[in-house]
Amino acid sequence: MPEIKIDIKSPEFIRLPRVQKVLTACLQCGYCIDVCEAHNQTPWESVTPRGKIYYVKQLDVSGVGAMDALLGREVTLSPEFVDAMYKCTGCGNCEVVCHAKIHLVDFWEDMRAWIVKNGAGPLSAHKGMAEKVRKYHNPYGESPAKRDAWWPADVERAKVPDVIFFAGCTGSYRMQHIAQAGVTVLSRAGVKMNCLGEKEWCCSSPLIRTGNHDASLGCAETVVEKADGMGAKDMVMTCSGCYKTVSSDFGKYYSKVGQNVYHFSQYVEQLINDRKLPLNNEFNHKVTYHDPCHLGRHSGVYDSPRNVIKKIKGIEFVEMERSRENSRCCGAGGGYKSQFNDFATAVAVERIHDAEETGADVLITCCPFCVLNLTQGAKKCGSSIKVMDLSQVLLEVTAPKQAEPKPAE
Ligand code: SF4
Numbered sequence: 001m002p003e004i005k006i007d008i009k010s011p012e013f014i015r016l017p018r019v020q021k022v023l024t025a026c027l028q029c030g031y032c033i034d035v036c037e038a039h040n041q042t043p044w045e046s047v048t049p050r051g052k053i054y055y056v057k058q059l060d061v062s063g064v065g066a067m068d069a070l071l072g073r074e075v076t077l078s079p080e081f082v083d084a085m086y087k088c089t090g091c092g093n094c095e096v097v098c099h100a101k102i103h104l105v106d107f108w109e110d111m112r113a114w115i116v117k118n119g120a121g122p123l124s125a126h127k128g129m130a131e132k133v134r135k136y137h138n139p140y141g142e143s144p145a146k147r148d149a150w151w152p153a154d155v156e157r158a159k160v161p162d163v164i165f166f167a168g169c170t171g172s173y174r175m176q177h178i179a180q181a182g183v184t185v186l187s188r189a190g191v192k193m194n195c196l197g198e199k200e201w202c203c204s205s206p207l208i209r210t211g212n213h214d215a216s217l218g219c220a221e222t223v224v225e226k227a228d229g230m231g232a233k234d235m236v237m238t239c240s241g242c243y244k245t246v247s248s249d250f251g252k253y254y255s256k257v258g259q260n261v262y263h264f265s266q267y268v269e270q271l272i273n274d275r276k277l278p279l280n281n282e283f284n285h286k287v288t289y290h291d292p293c294h295l296g297r298h299s300g301v302y303d304s305p306r307n308v309i310k311k312i313k314g315i316e317f318v319e320m321e322r323s324r325e326n327s328r329c330c331g332a333g334g335g336y337k338s339q340f341n342d343f344a345t346a347v348a349v350e351r352i353h354d355a356e357e358t359g360a361d362v363l364i365t366c367c368p369f370c371v372l373n374l375t376q377g378a379k380k381c382g383s384s385i386k387v388m389d390l391s392q393v394l395l396e397v398t399a400p401k402q403a404e405p406k407p408a409e
């Protein structure tokens with residue numbers, strides 16, 4: 001762990017933001033502990049939501065000095081504390097069970113932003129990501145010129161689109177088949193689409209989640225300017241992280257896009273209800289559904305993916321014991337995967353076991369980053385369950401019906 005020298009009594013030290021309400025509200029009851037996947041991987045009290053709040057409380061009163069002097073202790077912005085603050089996927093499970101109704105997801109992000117302002121964070125992988133976003137506009141360090149290389153050759157790019165399809169960095173560079181599936185399915189309903197091409201910069205989610213807001217400046221502005229210049233009414237994305245960021249964080253930190261923002265599952269549900277998207281084929285599998293944290297707990301979109309799944313013929317749908325607001329995180333969010341990949345994969349293994357308990361042979365979710373991590377989890381534990389994005393399932397289900405072979409004369 002790198003040595004961080006932060007003198008909290010120095011005039012340079014930036015005092016805590018206005019979090020005293022949270023610090024006072026916390027009952028220290030510990031109901032948040034068992035649901036915390038980061039704590040399950042690193043079972044120290046300092047990693048639990050309760051432990052972190054307790055430490056911040058001590059940081060808040062330190063400098064007054066009396067208690068610290070009396071106890072002969074030094075409460076400081078130590079590397080261990082910073083490490084604990086980043087051992088968190090930002091899943092929001094703690095917030096759901098918190099009896100004091102503390103907005104913990106916002107709190108963790110505010111605390112990380114404060115750590116970064118004091119020069120004590122983010123962690124090494126997050127710094128690397130931020131540098132790549134600054135240089136290449138994506139956290140993978142891939143060429144901006146190849147941003148839209150995934151666009152399927154057989155789908156027309158409308159000059160004046162109705163919909164802007166926002167693929168996101170993972171959809172553009174690592175899980176292109178999900179972006180391709182999304183666009184192809186929408187095109188089958190006659191949706192006129194285009195994407196932002198090279199101007200689709202990172203939505204900034206990896207930077208906001210790790211407290212690195214300054215590094216994200218410019219991303220949102222570029223996206224908003226380009227999107228608003230295209231004359232589209234709607235924006236659709238298959239990535240749940242991009243969805244939360246563009247529909248919620250853009251308005252909080254930057255400017256809003258002028259389009260109505262939909263997650264793919266919401267848009268497709270409407271297309272099916274309007275009888276614009278024919279579900280031609282059966283999908284004969286027992287399936288269960290994993291709620292991405294950014295789509296479910298953070299954005300309240302629980303029903304659209306389920307409604308779509310239940311409309312598909314041949315599917316036997318079963319819920320996992322932990323679902324909707326109590327869903328277990330896949331382990332990938334909040335910069336946790338980039339910094340603590342082994343822990344993130346271990347959380348995914350737990351989620352795969354949840355899915356296996358239902359007897360399902362397909363695990364559907366609604367986010368390329370969840371698909372990526374859950375697939376790695378399935379591989380790690382040797383599970384035969386197939387992890388699919390909803391767009392991939394619909395790609396099969398909406399494929400044109402093959403003509404029945406003529407009976408032999
Ligand atoms: S957001 Fe999730 S990982 Fe982070 S402290 Fe809460 S329960 Fe733990």
Ligand code: SF4
Pocket residue numbers: 025026027028029030031032033049050053097098099100101102
């Ligand atoms: S459940 Fe809420 S009030 Fe209780 S310890 Fe956790 S954060 Fe504090």
